[in-house]
Amino acid sequence: xxxxxxxxxxxxxxxxxxxxxxxxxxxxxxxxxxxxxxxxxxxxxxxxxxxxxxxxxxxxxxxxxxxxxxxxxxxxxxxxxxxxxxxxxxxxxxxxxxxxxxxxxxxxxxxxx
Amino acid sequence: xxxxxxxxxxxxxxxxxxxxxxxxxxxxxxxxxxxxxxxxxxxxxxxxxxxxxxxxxxxxxxxxxxxxxxxxxxxxxxxxxxxxxxxxxxxxxxxxxxxxxxxxxxxxxxxxxxxxxxxxxxx
Numbered sequence: 001x002x003x004x005x006x007x008x009x010x011x012x013x014x015x016x017x018x019x020x021x022x023x024x025x026x027x028x029x030x031x032x033x034x035x036x037x038x039x040x041x042x043x044x045x046x047x048x049x050x051x052x053x054x055x056x057x058x059x060x061x062x063x064x065x066x067x068x069x070x071x072x073x074x075x076x077x078x079x080x081x082x083x084x085x086x087x088x089x090x091x092x093x094x095x096x097x098x099x100x101x102x103x104x105x106x107x108x109x110x111x112x113x
Numbered sequence: 114x115x116x117x118x119x120x121x122x123x124x125x126x127x128x129x130x131x132x133x134x135x136x137x138x139x140x141x142x143x144x145x146x147x148x149x150x151x152x153x154x155x156x157x158x159x160x161x162x163x164x165x166x167x168x169x170x171x172x173x174x175x176x177x178x179x180x181x182x183x184x185x186x187x188x189x190x191x192x193x194x195x196x197x198x199x200x201x202x203x204x205x206x207x208x209x210x211x212x213x214x215x216x217x218x219x220x221x222x223x224x225x226x227x228x229x230x231x232x233x234x235x236x
Contacts, residue, residue: 007236040222049226050160056220093160097215097222101177102150104160 002027002096005068006105012113019081023094028074031098038098041070041079043090044107049094054079086112115139117212119227125206126235130198135212135227142188142195143168146216150223151186151197155208165194165215202234 003026013019027036037057042050054070056063057077067082081088089112094105121133133151140147148167154160164176166186176184185198199206209231213223 015185034220036220038217038222042223049213049229050223051226052224053221055222055224059212061224095160095222097217100165100175102162102215102222104162106159 002029002098002103004094004096004103004105006092006094006108007054008050008108009051009106010109010111012111013081013084014113015086017113018094018111019088021079021092021094021110023077023079023105025063025075025077025096027098029098030074037073037077038096039070039072040095040097041068041092041106042095043088044093053092069071081110084110084112115214115225117214117225117227119210119212119230121210121230121232123231123233125202125232126236127203127234128201130235131197131202131206131210131232133197133210133212133230133232134194135196136192136194137214138193139212140225142166142193143190145169147186147214148216148220149186149195150213150215152211152223153206153208154211154229157205158208160210163197163199194233204234206232207234208232 039057041054044050058070091107116138118136148165150165151163183200188195209229212227214225
């Protein structure tokens with residue numbers, strides 16, 4: 001199985017400041033046939049299912065604010081929130097969909113400082 | 114707009130079978146591009162993919178090794194839904210269960226999710 005490891009486990013950032021969350025996969029999730037990284041980022045708020053933010057490591061899902069961005073390739077990835085808003089308080093997960101079993105990181109809890 | 118609506122009991126006794134259903138609107142369980150997944154979430158295990166069913170000229174199922182001996186995921190084309198059965202449950206199966214859609218061929222991860230159902234295994 002591909003193991004996904006996020007850092008940090010929790011993060012406190014001031015409103016308007018940048019938040020950065022890292023994710024590492026135990027194997028590359030770069031699909032050679034299309035040169036796409038099969039890595040997604042989700043946001044989860046209490047009592048809700050995870051919401052897709054980013055797919056292919058850096059493509060923003062429709063309707064997701066442009067303050068959310070993803071980067072990285074191969075095994076190392078980053079989710080950046082450029083200017084933290086109050087509504088961004090949530091737990092964030094990375095996930096590989098390169099192959100089954102699909103696996104998730106342990107989550108990063110983002111709070112307001 | 115795709116919507117997934119989950120239904121099923123929130124309490125199951127140990128050793129019995131957990132059964133949940135996910136009704137699909139806005140897409141087809143027989144889609145040639147989508148796959149229909151079950152995922153659970155618990156404090157001890159985090160988000161855990163359990164398995165999926167999908168149609169590519171015939172039906173396929175894939176299951177996580179950890180539950181492979183106990184799980185069945187079935188499509189129901191007449192009702193455009195799919196189901197999860199997990200046999201011989203123990204308290205460790207207590208979790209919020211989600212259904213979700215993805216499409217590997219289109220490079221799509223879990224883009225639509227059901228609302229989630231908390232299933233508690235307890236006598």
